[in-house]
Amino acid sequence: MFSLTLAAFCLAPTPLRAQARPVTQPAPHPGASLPDAVSGEQAIARLGAELPQLATRHGMSADELRSELRGDPTLWLKGSDTLLFVDRPAPPPGPSDAPSYSGSIPTSQAFLLHTDPDSKKVIYLDFNGHHSHGNGWAHNIHFPAWNSSGSSASFSESELRSIIAHWEYVAEDFAPWDVDVTTEAPPIDDILGGFMGDDRYGVRVVMTQVTSGFGSGSGGIAVLGSYGSIKDTPVFVFNKGDNTGSMSASHEVGHAMHLLHDGLNGSTYHPGTGSGATSWGPIMGAPFGKTVVQWSSGDYPGSSTSQLDLYVIGGAPTNLYPDDAGDSLAEASPLAGACPDVSARSVDGVIGWFTDVDAWSFETSGGFISITANPHTPGPNLDIELALYDGTGALLEIDQPGNATHAAIARNLPAGSYVVTIDGVGKSGVYSDYGSLGQYTLSVDAPAVGAFTDLGNGLAGSGGLVPVLSGTGLPCEGNLVTTTLDSALPNSSAWLVYGFSQLNVFFKGGTMVPDFGAGGDFLPVAVGAAGSVSLPSSWPAAVPAGVQLVLQYWVQDAAGPAGFSASNGLELLTP
Ligand SMILES: [Ca+2]
Ligand SMILES: [Ca+2]
Ligand SMILES: [Ca+2]
Ligand SMILES: [Ca+2]
Ligand SMILES: [Zn+2]
Known part of the structure; x- marks a missing residue:
């Protein structure tokens, strides 16, 4: 009886593993200022025969765009041809989104930050308020300055620190690409694009609060593909918190660069996974509070998209910076x-x-x-x-x-x-x-190798001895650096020959090592009674790194093949 019960239990169909349910929270509407926006089947119906052409403009097939409109309730159609994302808000900043300011940048620099002022592309994090009008949003709204606490009329020290932290997060997300992530307003022409031959363009990211109903109930808004638009069509970020707000900024810029959402098991946003230093999530999801938040190819189980983020960002991989160190x-x-x-x-x-x-x-x-x-x-x-x-x-x-x-x-x-x-x-x-x-x-x-290298090529003189030239000391400003000649003919006359590269030509039966012609010279030196010369000196200031100095002594010595002996050559390389 008992065994039968057990057998029946074992034979019962295994319940399916609970599937992650799509987020039930409704998608926010673009707001009162965009009354004509539609989503889902309504958007597909409005596009009608124009849908394939719009899909092509955004790097999608017609089926892919239909599938996005049906599957992603945060994607809206405004007018006849503007696609926009209205992102759900993040939960309020929690303990996992503590202030991240590292203290290395003074707050006086908060509105002067650039990752690359020479770049022709720009991502402008606009914290100081913006009058948005005459652009793809077709609205006319004065958005206030970003405000995380207290008065919106001025920036507190903690707000300035937070602005710096936002910039640092976003700079990291775009570090591979030739683009200036900045908090300083660029000339408007450096944001606008779209004209023939115009290679200076980018996007304005308005870091602000919901205003005049625009963005109501959302965490951020972007027009798909608005990066480099012929109008100053900003993306907007309403989410707050150093980690959360900056993640939203990179996310909305991602939309402006044609990126779609990284969902999970049918829900719009991947919520992130894991905890601690290697907790993870995709930037085009919503992994708020996670540490390692990356661009994604959708190569995780339950992915909603196979869009290859890295190939889409900034247009193409050709906009990457040159590599800074060899691969092998x-x-x-x-x-x-x-x-x-x-x-x-x-x-x-x-x-x-x-x-x-x-x-x-x-x-x-x-x-x-x-x-x-x-x-x-x-x-x-x-x-x-x-x-x-x-x-x-x-x-x-x-x-x-x-x-x-x-x-x-x-x-x-x-x-x-x-x-x-x-x-x-x-x-x-x-x-x-x-x-x-x-x-x-x-x-x-690691202990450094010495600055001196023996270049050989000495020439024997009296007693068959080859004079030996050596050096000690580290050639850094103010250090004692000493060159010493030994085993030369006592009480003789010698010349210290120096140059800035090696010559290595036949000379007086031996080899002239320094190239004394190009800025080098000969200096007469008296050899002491012990056959030695020691030249200590305090290393001068302002000698750049990588300067090569090549030294060699030539000693008047009748025992040499042509009346001279010579020391080995000696190279000194400044660190
Ligand atoms: Ca690791
Ligand atoms: Ca590299
Ligand atoms: Ca490399
Ligand atoms: Ca790798
Ligand atoms: Zn989004």
């Missing part, structure tokens, strides 16, 4: 130390594409080596895998913490040359490496 060990870019601490090497770079790897080479005299690679804060898009290779290309160590986006390697190494690589990676079962892109800071702390 053989193409590694040198990472040199700088005065005054030449053992502490550091570089800021960008992983700009999912295939991008940045390889950096360094040399060390050996000892304890500490390597750290950190993504941008706040709002890292990049999850870093750090690897260390020796001079033969053999992998020594790899670091990629599963629950962190930074990586580090610390170990003892023998003297030699090494390569470190930085790659953006995914997190198993959560996100792929598609959108794992962004800014990083790589630091390599």
